[in-house]
Amino acid sequence: MKNSKKKILIIDDDEKHIMATKEILENEGFEVYFHLNSFGATNSAIEIKPDLILLDINMPALSGDNLSKLLSTNEKTKSIPIVFYSSNDEDTLRKLVVEHKVKGYICKGNISELKRKVFSYLL
């Protein structure tokens, strides 16, 4: 039963966001991990082997969109679907999704959209 829980990895620089998102998704029955900031995020992804990565864009030193390039070219992480999870406006996110060829985007602040999209991306 435990093994059938889907794993989600949140990569973000804002602890408050991480905390809120983690709990919301855990309440939906997911196993949620997080990594603070971009450094070492790739290693976390390799270790945890999540079924989905929620990736923030605005992060110090290495922004999320650039990190996604690293993740999608690394042999060990390229099969993990990445979803941009950001406070940026929707148009910017749509463009970034196309540019970096990630699975999709979720706008922060919309709890029902978060739940709905996570479920659909994990199908």
Next chain:
Amino acid sequence: MEHAEKSLVVGKLITSKESIHPYVTTRQVAERFFNIQNLDALALVEENMPVGIVTRTKLLFKLFRRYGFELYERKPIITISDKNPLIVKEDESLDTAIDKALKRSPEDIYDEIIVTDDSGFYKGLLSVKQMIIQQSNVLANSIIQREMANAKAKEFEELNKIKSQFIANVTHELRSPVNVIIGLAELMRVSAERGYVEQLKDRISLLMSTAINLRAIVTNILDLSKIEAGKMEVIYEHFDIVTLIREVADTIKVLLGNKPVDVILNLPENSLIINSDPVKVRQIITNIASNAAKFTEKGKITITLEANNNNAIVSISDTGIGIKDEDIEKLFVAFTQLEDSKTKRHEGTGLGLTITKNLLNLIGGNISVSSKFGEGTTFKITVPSKNE
């Protein structure tokens, strides 16, 4: 515009209208030159028609040769002048006139050219030197104008870039705390449902500090809009700045949260009443103190108040990350933050200090800063008390 200037006509550049009758004696002409220091040439004009030209240099040259004066003094001036002066019409272009002047044989080149109207009537003298200077001015101007147009275009582009950057920045800085509030509210709902009161209390205080932060950002943006629109009013009243500072300090303590940073107040024992705009003064002090709270991880923030003549001087010192020397001048420039927008570590729209400076201007105060990168920063704010 450039084209019209290039074909400037000589008529516009007449430097002198001096003339003399061709049969006046040389001696009289010499005296005239002697008496009028800046007279360089005279046109010989008879019945309004130019018949010759005599220049100071040529005249004196002739006269100061051996026996020159005796030989010529009583003769009519026409005998020793150039009877074939260069004559140009007043509507001729600068370029053509300069060409003609320089094409003459060397002995006949001098600085002055005679200008007539269409019918040949004498209008005045024109200096070739002046024409050449004018020409190069025109050229210089067109170069300057081109440079200015380029600079303006670049400025416009820069401004556009800054505006786009600002919009991107502000969008994120407004959205982020709003989204945190929504997330926290959801968590609070869950805590309440489960009856976890302690957890609920924690989440509520987190919500409060985020909301306060957001309110500050929104206030900043609205204020800047008001300032830009020229609609920001100053409303003077008497208030106690000591009480105001204590209130701001309380807000700062909330912002600091659990960070190991003390807030120390060095205030006079009694109250200090000043006549200024309390809302703006509160905003100014809050902006600076919030920055101190944002950029200080440990240590202390010290707020000192001193009275000096009719001014209240508020110093806010922190033990935070400090500001590099080269960044200090950028400090008050609108929308500038000392970090790149996608990768910066600290929140903020970059508006706070600009607004602070603007507000201070409105109430007649000013601000200075000193900092040591890695050690801390001190801002000194002067708030004048308005005389009635």
